Amino acid sequence: MAGLDNLMAFIWRDPRANNCNTYLIDGRAPLLIDPGHSAFIENIAGRMEESGFNLPRLALAVCTHGHPDHAEGAEVLAEIPVPVAIHETEEPCLKDMARLFYTSQGQTAPEPRFDFLLREGDLMVGDNTFEVLHTPGHTPGSICLYWPAEKALFTGDLLFEEGVGRTDFPGGDALALKESVRRVQSLDIEWILPGHGEIIQGREAVRENFDFIGRFIFSTM
Amino acid sequence: MGEIKSTLELVMERTRGMVQSREEREQDIFRERARKAAVLAEKHLSGETGLAAFVERLDALSGREPGFDARAAARLHLARTLPLDGAEGKTALAALACLGSPHVREMEEAMEKMAGETEEAEKQAEARLAAELAGRGISGSAAVLRPRTDPGYEKARAAIRERARARIARLAEAAGQDTPRAGY
Numbered sequence: 068m069a070g071l072d073n074l075m076a077f078i079w080r081d082p083r084a085n086n087c088n089t090y091l092i093d094g095r096a097p098l099l100i101d102p103g104h105s106a107f108i109e110n111i112a113g114r115m116e117e118s119g120f121n122l123p124r125l126a127l128a129v130c131t132h133g134h135p136d137h138a139e140g141a142e143v144l145a146e147i148p149v150p151v152a153i154h155e156t157e158e159p160c161l162k163d164m165a166r167l168f169y170t171s172q173g174q175t176a177p178e179p180r181f182d183f184l185l186r187e188g189d190l191m192v193g194d195n196t197f198e199v200l201h202t203p204g205h206t207p208g209s210i211c212l213y214w215p216a217e218k219a220l221f222t223g224d225l226l227f228e229e230g231v232g233r234t235d236f237p238g239g240d241a242l243a244l245k246e247s248v249r250r251v252q253s254l255d256i257e258w259i260l261p262g263h264g265e266i267i268q269g270r271e272a273v274r275e276n277f278d279f280i281g282r283f284i285f286s287t288m
Numbered sequence: 289m290g291e292i293k294s295t296l297e298l299v300m301e302r303t304r305g306m307v308q309s310r311e312e313r314e315q316d317i318f319r320e321r322a323r324k325a326a327v328l329a330e331k332h333l334s335g336e337t338g339l340a341a342f343v344e345r346l347d348a349l350s351g352r353e354p355g356f357d358a359r360a361a362a363r364l365h366l367a368r369t370l371p372l373d374g375a376e377g378k379t380a381l382a383a384l385a386c387l388g389s390p391h392v393r394e395m396e397e398a399m400e401k402m403a404g405e406t407e408e409a410e411k412q413a414e415a416r417l418a419a420e421l422a423g424r425g426i427s428g429s430a431a432v433l434r435p436r437t438d439p440g441y442e443k444a445r446a447a448i449r450e451r452a453r454a455r456i457a458r459l460a461e462a463a464g465q466d467t468p469r470a471g472y
């Protein structure tokens with residue numbers, strides 16, 4: 068990708084499966100953001116291999132939140148083993164959410180093990196420094212990862228192109244989500260790398276997207 | 289052949305049973321009394337009865353059961369089942385002190401030692417985890433390490449508790465037998 072040389076974006080466009088976008092930042096210590104569903108890890112791994120990357124090289128995987136379409140694959144990564152991290156507020160909620168989600172489908176909830184937790188602050192991964200921002204609303208422990216050097220924001224399910232994350236799941240909070248969107252809006256952003264849908268590129272496009280959300284989406288929440 | 293008992297063996301067994309039965313009866317009586325003292329101790333630990341009421345009930349039990357030292361039985365129970373940490377541990381130690389156990393200080397020391405060693409093990413595990421992450425190129429204020437879920441820490445903690453438990457168990461046996469200090 069022009070401007071983000073070390074970033075590989077695996078944008079999930081297959082409408083038959085609700086899977087999230089997965090991002091890989093290659094380098095001295097490769098970082099994966101949102102592994103997605105366990106069932107699709109193989110697909111992602113295959114696409115990575117085409118680019119000459121294999122999963123065991125990963126230094127770390129971060130889940131922006133605990134929904135299975137973002138975090139279920141953590142259990143596959145843990146087997147490799149690759150350390151996986153999630154926000155400290157999310158882990159306890161995750162057990163309850165997973166139980167609800169899986170039992171409603173007649174399945175047993177997996178219990179992903181997170182090697183360490185995240186809170187607001189700096190996260191250095193190899194030569195890259197990220198800011199972990201706690202951005203609740205879609206879930207209580209949702210995070211955005213801000214990459215100041217590239218002016219890039221990984222938003223998880225906080226916001227997308229012309230949309231925001233649902234707040235009708237357990238733990239969802241529309242007011243908190245609005246607050247979180249307003250908070251990240253103040254950052255210097257040239258790239259929005261959302262959990263679903265297309266990447267938003269360019270300062271102007273980013274600004275327009277925040278405007279759109281503020282004017283047309285917030286009023287419906 | 290070993291499976292089939294001779295008449296003599298059967299008679300010997302039955303006789304032995306009859307001889308033992310009196311001792312067993314006495315043991316049963318003692319066990320039942322000790323159980324009553326233990327129930328009183330548990331009620332105190334759970335907060336159902338205060339210290340003064342607990343001691344009062346123990347003394348009443350001794351009064352009802354001639355030759356039975358309910359305080360000693362309660363000391364033995366409290367020391368044997370001493371919770372190694374938390375508020376219940378403190379309550380048990382205070383009760384032991386009140387019941388005249390001469391080993392309270394040593395038990396406190398064993399628990400303090402255990403707490404200190406556990407804290408040290410946690411610090412070591414945290415340093416180990418931080419070093420592991422640093423080895424992968426990961427660091428920063430956002431990373432919240434979890435030394436308590438580290439298998440190395442869990443193993444060390446179990447060994448520390450085991451040592452403390454063994455030390456307290458030795459003191460517990462003494463606590464049941466020792467003559468209480470005057471003044472309690």
Ligand SMILES: [Zn+2]
Binds near residue numbers: 132205224232
């Ligand atoms: Zn989600």
